[in-house]
Every structure is written in structure tokens, then in C-alpha cells.
Amino acid sequence: MKPFRFQQFSIQQSKNVFRVGTDGVLLGALCSLSSPKNILEVGIGSGLISLMLAQRESSAKILAIDINSEAIELAGVNFRNSPFSDRLKTKFQDFKNFESDEKFDLIVCNPPFFEENNSDKDILARQQVELNFENLIEKSSQYLSSEGVFSVIIPSFSADEFxxxxxxxxxxLVRRINIFGIEGGSLKRNILEFSLASKDVEILDFTIEKSPRNYSEQYLQLTKDFHVFGK
Incomplete structure (x- = not known):
């Protein structure tokens, strides 16, 4: 497969690892960053989100874990080929058994969101086979720092349950971003952010396209430091 090129890094891709997608780009660009020292990404895939966060926050150290050994290998290549390689680390790890002596200022995840089904496509990445919402939430609550943020992107139909x-x-819940695929269309995704501290909830609306295959000004502005857009 051809690599997916961004302005400051490229993503080598594989048919056996979840590919670069809009959800990952949105989470990498929209999740809150308040000068985090330690970031944990759960479910690394190709490494896209961690690379975006490394670009956005130059002082953060990022640990990215995955239960898929092929994802770990692929993301490791993408990390080593990036200008942020000294701050990125991969670990072959089931999050349900994760242990750490430190807590994290940001835990970020684009989790599996389909119930287990008969599809053979991206089973670990798409289906709640190895990691369900409750597993993810329980472990994240244990390893989130006192002022840290836990950030996920999920389909809107699962938001209230989450x-x-x-x-x-x-x-x-401290932040909720309502993501619409197209202007005037239905709600498709939510970025949800949580903290151990109780705060007022920030609610934002975000639209990806203003018409079919025509990005909105919101999306263009959000991704101007990442996407190449014909450069």
C-alpha cells in the first residue's frame, strides 16, 4: 500500500493494520492538550494519532500500546522515520493487563465500537473482541493523572452509553464535540473528553464537509498543519 503523506511525517500502511482515516485525524487534531508530559495512546494502529500529538506538543513523551503485533511493528517503523522518534515508544500490550508506575496527563483512544460480529475486516480495531468500552474506561480511570484528560472518538449512537x-x-465529562459529516447532515461521531476533576462541560459542533468532497473551513483550518492538500 502507498504511504499516506502528511507535512511533517509519512505513514506506511498495511492491509493487516487499521489504515489512516478521518476519525484518527480528527482525534489527533482536536483532542485537548494542556502541556502534557506523558501521553498514552491505547490501540496504536499505524501510529497516526501519536505522531499528530508529537507534532502538536513538542515536550510530550508518548507511549503507544497495541495487542496487534503487526501494528506495533508498523507503527514502530513510522515512529523511527519521523522527526519525533526520540519521544515516541511502542509496547506490545493488552490494555486490560496494563501496569505502570506513572500516571498520564492524556490518555487517547480511537476504540473498537462495533459489537462482536461475523465480519472479518479489521476485527481487533473495529470490534469489541479484546477491548470493550468498560475495559477501556476502567483502566483509563486508574492511570489518568489528577488533572489529566481521557479523550476518545466514537459513533454518536454510543455516546450516552459511554x-x-x-x-x-x-x-x-468535560468536553463533547459533535461531529457532522456534512453541513446540514446528521450527527455521526462524538469526541468525548473526561477528567477526574469536575468541570463545566464544553460543547462544540464540528462539520467535516460543506458539500460532498468539499471540505469545510473548520476542517481545513484544523488540519492545515497536517494535511498536504495538494502541496
Whole structure:
């Protein structure tokens, strides 16, 4: 497969690892960064989100884990070929068994969101086979720093379920971004952010396209430091 080229890094891709997609780009560009020292990405895929965060926050050290050994190998190549390689680390790890002596200022994840089904496409990345919402929330609550942020992107139909589960583990919703695929269209995704500290909830709307195959000004502005856009 051809690499996906961004302005400051390239992503080698594989048919056996979840590819670069709009969800990952949105989470990498929109998730909150308040000078985090330590970032944990759960479910690394090709390494896209970690690379975007490394570009956005020059002082952060990022640990990216995945249960898929092929993803770890591929992301490792992408990390080593990037200008941020000294701050990026991969680990072959099941998050359900994750242990660390430190806590993280940002935990970020584009989680599997389909219930287990008969599809053979990207089973680990798309289906809740190895990691479900509750596993993800419970572990994240354990390793989030006192002022840290836990940030995910999920389909809008799962948002309320995710928020309610997070509350059971003392994670408070602090930011909700409503993502519309096209201007005037239906709500497609939510970026949800949580903290152990209780704060007022920030609610934002974001539209990807103003018409079919015509990006909105919001999207162009958001990704201007990442996408090549014909350069």
C-alpha cells in the first residue's frame, strides 16, 4: 500500500493494520492538550494519532500500546522515520493487563465500537473482541493523572452509553464535540473528553464537509498543519 503523506511525517500502511482515516485525524487534531508530559495512546494502529500529538506538543513523551503485533511493528517503523522518534515508544500490550508506575496527563483512544460480529475486516480495531468500552474506561480511570484528560472518538449512537459508564468510574465529562459529516447532515461521531476533576462541560459542533468532497473551513483550518492538500 502507498504511504499516506502528511507535512511533517509519512505513514506506511498495511492491509493487516487499521489504515489512516478521518476519525484518527480528527482525534489527533482536536483532542485537548494542556502541556502534557506523558501521553498514552491505547490501540496504536499505524501510529497516526501519536505522531499528530508529537507534532502538536513538542515536550510530550508518548507511549503507544497495541495487542496487534503487526501494528506495533508498523507503527514502530513510522515512529523511527519521523522527526519525533526520540519521544515516541511502542509496547506490545493488552490494555486490560496494563501496569505502570506513572500516571498520564492524556490518555487517547480511537476504540473498537462495533459489537462482536461475523465480519472479518479489521476485527481487533473495529470490534469489541479484546477491548470493550468498560475495559477501556476502567483502566483509563486508574492511570489518568489528577488533572489529566481521557479523550476518545466514537459513533454518536454510543455516546450516552459511554458517558454513563464513565460516570461509574468517577470520570466526569468535560468536553463533547459533535461531529457532522456534512453541513446540514446528521450527527455521526462524538469526541468525548473526561477528567477526574469536575468541570463545566464544553460543547462544540464540528462539520467535516460543506458539500460532498468539499471540505469545510473548520476542517481545513484544523488540519492545515497536517494535511498536504495538494502541496
Amino acid at each position: 458517558v454513563n459508564l464513565a460516570m461509574e468510574y468517577q470520570l466526569n
